Amino acid sequence: MMTDKVNDLQTSLTTEEKREIRFLIEEFNTAYARVLDAQKIEEWPDFFEEDASYTVIPRENFDEDLPVALVWCEGKSMMRDRASAIRSTMVFAPRYLRHIISNVFVIGRDKEGYIFSESNYLVMETLMEDSTRIFQTGVYFDKFCQNKGQLSLKSRQCVYDSLLIPNDMVFPV
């Protein structure tokens, strides 16, 4: 149902091409998760194109075509601002976060060369004196640019199932 929202795709990729792209996305997501797990928040915008968008949207809004997002970044500058707000201004208890990104599904490539894909994500959160808990599960709807073999995000829309957020969400997912 969710993939229906991506239109006008040229999906005639060969199985081999799909495998190759899938491998690149897996590598990309692993690096992405590694940066977020280490809370190197200043490096997080580097995964995006300068004019990229990044949003985190509850699934109830996504399903009803409502725009409200927890995080709404238009352009890398807003991502860098979020990173410095987290680092310099936001007050929160220390925590560990662990990102598992899997089930990469390559949808296809459009006429302009952008690659569309989906991945499931799972974020585990550990507060210092509490047990580890599932913080959020959801899907990334991604649009990638490919330059000389390297991927970078043109947009990442994180649609989360875990509607009732435990307390708050400090870091991007």
Add this chain to the structure above:
Amino acid sequence: MLDQGSNPNLVWPAEGLTHIPDWVYTSEENFKKEREKIFLGNCWNFVALDAEFPEPGSYKRSYVGDIPVIVSRDQDGKINVFENRCAHRGVEFCRELRGKADQFICPYHQWTYGLTGDLIAVPFRRGERGKGGMPADFDMSKHNPKKFNVANRHGVIFASASETIEPLEDYLGPETCEHFDAVFKKGKLKILGYYRNRLNGNWKLYHENLKDPYHATLLHVFLATFKLMVAGQKSAMITDATGRHATAASARDEDLELGEDIAGEMKGAWRDDMKLEDTKFMNYVDEFDSPWTVTMQTIWPNLIVQRELNTLGIRHIVPRGPHALDMYWTMFGYESDDQEMLNHRMRQGNLMGPSGYLGVDDNEAIRFLQEGLRRSFSDRGIVKLDPNNEGNTDTLISEASIRAMYRHYRETMGL
């Protein structure tokens, strides 16, 4: 005193309103009393926005206090609020968050309710082939779910269990209505979306947080650094005569020069080195008939109306026992918004909510506070700031509105 949750004495400290005993936040017994005396007592509880029910049959799940209810628009266009509980065995039968229906059918034995909440069908009421069935004198009209009284002010819907409650306008009072109407009378609302989070704190702490402007200048480094709110700027805490509702109002002044005295007190809440690359999300479009750029209203017992610059929303407080509350946010703009205004509201949404530059700070602080109250050896907190006022004040360095709320609370609870 340790372990107040199971052994509270429920007696207010002799010092009066300047001291708040921990058990008001931690006691199960006190929480049960709040349900009866406040949420099901003489109160108008927020339940929904009229714009969520575009046509007959539109419905949503909601809560009065912590009691699940259904809000629905019936065939006559009227809004109904009734308990989400089957009259038969007690099943909470409506499971979808929102939707459209002709009737509600309990899945367990298919007892069926109309859009007004009336019980309209009981399968096998007369039994099968002369056997079983309900007693002959079973009267469906005597087995409706509990229905609530409903009031609507400019598209904001409230419900009350009380038969004797005053009209909504009188309940809110003129001070609250003035700032409430600036948001809701302006135009037809357009629902932009939802989010929800669980805070591990007592529900009253959320009211207190917004009646405590002192914290805004100190906890929220983002607010201070970007002069969205600093001590010395024009502000007011406008509290109604009963003390239960308040409007925290402030007027942004980008040219405000902080005196050295204020800058000194706020130095811990200041990041001189912090710069933003893209500040357009903090712009203010002057769209309201109000001298204030920000009004945050706490409407007793379960509603926050947020007008933070151009990001608009309501927060519905659903208490979950003494130690937690769920916050249901409904964000909105106006039908008249163009695409650029809509995008502006979305960008500005980064300030608030469960991942907002300001929202995170409050949620974390409230959790830290509940943990302190719940686990410590001491047994009370102090709210002494601005001692010459109780309720209204024009300084941010004040707890006058918190004391007014607890005056009302003690009267209502008989404490």
